[in-house]
Amino acid sequence: MELSVGGEYGIVIDAVGAEQFAWLRERAYAGWVLIMDEETERYCLPRIERYLGSTPLVKIVVPAGERHKHLDTCKFIWEEMFRGGVGRRWCCLNLGGGVIGDMGGFAAGTFKRGIDFVQIPTTLLSQVDASVGGKLGIDFYEVKNSIGLFANPQAVWVDAGFLGTLPEREIRSGYAEIIKHALIADEQQWSELRDIKDIRGLDWPAVIERSVDIKRQVVLKDPFERGIRKALNFGHTIGHAVESYFLHREDRLLHGEAIAIGMITESWLSHETGDLSAAALDDIRDYCLRVYGHQHVPEASFPVLLDLMRQDKKNDTEAINFTFLEKPGEAVVNKTATADMITRSLAYYNSLG
Ligand code: NAD
Ligand code: ZN
Incomplete structure (x- = not known):
């Protein structure tokens, strides 16, 4: 193929x-x-x-x-x-x-x-x-x-x-990008993945092909990330900050594990400040927790995380930029959230543990 x-x-x-x-x-x-x-x-x-x-x-x-x-x-x-x-x-x-x-x-x-x-x-x-x-x-x-x-x-x-x-933990980490691609562009694949209890049994060539195709199509439309390519950043604004924060700690998170936290918190923001339904938020939250478990994010880290997000190179201005979900399979770029809402999204995540 x-x-x-x-x-x-x-x-x-x-x-x-x-x-x-x-x-x-x-x-x-x-x-x-x-x-x-x-x-x-x-x-x-x-x-x-x-x-x-x-x-x-x-x-x-x-x-x-x-x-x-x-x-x-x-x-x-x-x-x-x-x-x-x-x-x-x-x-x-x-x-x-x-x-x-x-x-x-x-x-x-x-x-x-x-x-x-x-x-x-x-x-x-x-x-x-x-x-x-x-x-x-x-x-x-x-x-x-x-x-x-x-x-x-x-x-x-x-x-x-x-x-x-490849160690199983690395496989699960990479799988977060597959979930992300489905959530931003392929509702059908999302609904198929959602029912999978154990990713070890997946038909990898087929799953990979579909996921790569999503990335390929987004990149073709916007090779230099001026607009729609930012959809690929879903889960990554908060996720990258969490990844950086945990980087030098013993309980370091792999990229995809941090992105799973980002997908839950950014789905919460998509619901609270945008159009994502409560049912869709619950589905995303439940699935990510099932695959990745829960990792407490210390409250003391929230201001540090916000600073890290402000330095995120993807932001052209001071406002913290996000890609939100309208619904599974549809992303919307160039959204913003306040520091207060981001803090609340992290508190929401912690409450799930
Ligand atoms: P990695 O390249 O460090 O690989 C993870 C570990 O697995 C390494 O120790 C590696 O030696 C080992 N490994 C690789 N293949 C193996 C195999 N088949 N069997 C056993 N061990 C194997 O990490 P990664 O998660 O593949 O990539 C992370 C990097 O990708 C980050 O630096 C990130 O910035 C970058 N990235 C780039 C883009 C892009 O668009 N260019 C997108 C996403 C991520
Ligand atoms: Zn990523």
């Missing part, structure tokens, strides 16, 4: 194998750079190694984890590229989760003013979200994704087979 992104590149949803590498070989690159982290080298490389053949190859392995998505690691990647004799006619293959996709894409998109790259996402989050949409970058100055660029890959190869080695 292949989804085209504006005729620019294709998202292939299939086992990565001979077919994809034959396509790559036809493009006659002078060589390939394979970027991965220590985990994906161990768990994912064996699935594709046999297809690498005799094309000149520079392998670059970096430590795993968000804290390595920064300039020092990027510098290491660029140095390895120079050392390996990588030129403009090479292609970079980014084998890993969102960290490798964002950073490998950034390194490729800036090396010698940009070389081609292919995304091979290996986490659920990167398969349905990060690998599509052309946003690349690294964290800088303690701010996530603050240095980067928009650039499209030559292709995205989405192989659900990689999920076999």
Whole structure:
């Protein structure tokens, strides 16, 4: 199955194998750079190694984890590229989760003013979200994704087979983006997901395909996030703040776990200040709690969370910007909420525990 992104590149949803590498070989690159982290080298490389053949190859392995998505690691990647004799006619293959996709894409998109790259996402989050949409970058100055660029890959190869080695907690975290995509654009998928008791039994290729397609369509309408692409931020204004707050604590939350809190609180705001029905709010709340459980957000953190939201780069002005739901399957962008309402939404969330 292949989804085209504006005729620019294709998202292939299939086992990565001979077919994809034959396509790559036809493009006659002078060589390939394979970027991965220590985990994906161990768990994912064996699935594709046999297809690498005799094309000149520079392998670059970096430590795993968000804290390595920064300039020092990027510098290491660029140095390895120079050392390996990588030129403009090479292609970079980014084998890993969102960290490798964002950073490998950034390194490729800036090396010698940009070389081609292919995304091979290996986490659920990167398969349905990060690998599509052309946003690349690294964290800088303690701010996530603050240095980067928009650039499209030559292709995205989405192989659900990689999920076999991904820890269950990471799968659940990525699943939050699938819930989000359904809530903003696919009422039918939302009503199907809502009935699922155990996500382990899901038909991943089918679920991923539908979710990627939502992201693809939104991105095609608004590649540079001037309007409708902001719909993808549903759950992320409060969610990002909660994620940042918990980042340096022992009980650190994964991205999707924080986004689940964001989806509950932002649904509450959508209901209290907008059109979302009480029944829809209850459904979203119950489902997110069922999948993610409840994590108390200390009251003392509320002012810190508000400050974090004010710094959120997505806000052009002082007002805190939100994407709300009108109903499941329909989002509305450029909404705002007051500090008082946001505080009440967090208190509502805490009352559910
Ligand atoms: P990640 O890349 O850190 O991967 C999570 C962990 O899983 C890592 O330790 C990794 O080594 C390991 N791993 C990856 N694939 C594996 C596999 N198949 N088997 C076993 N282990 C595996 O994290 P992530 O959640 O994939 O991505 C998060 C990043 O994505 C963040 O930096 C975020 O900013 C970014 N992101 C970008 C976009 C975008 O539009 N560009 C969108 C959403 C998120
Ligand atoms: Zn997200």
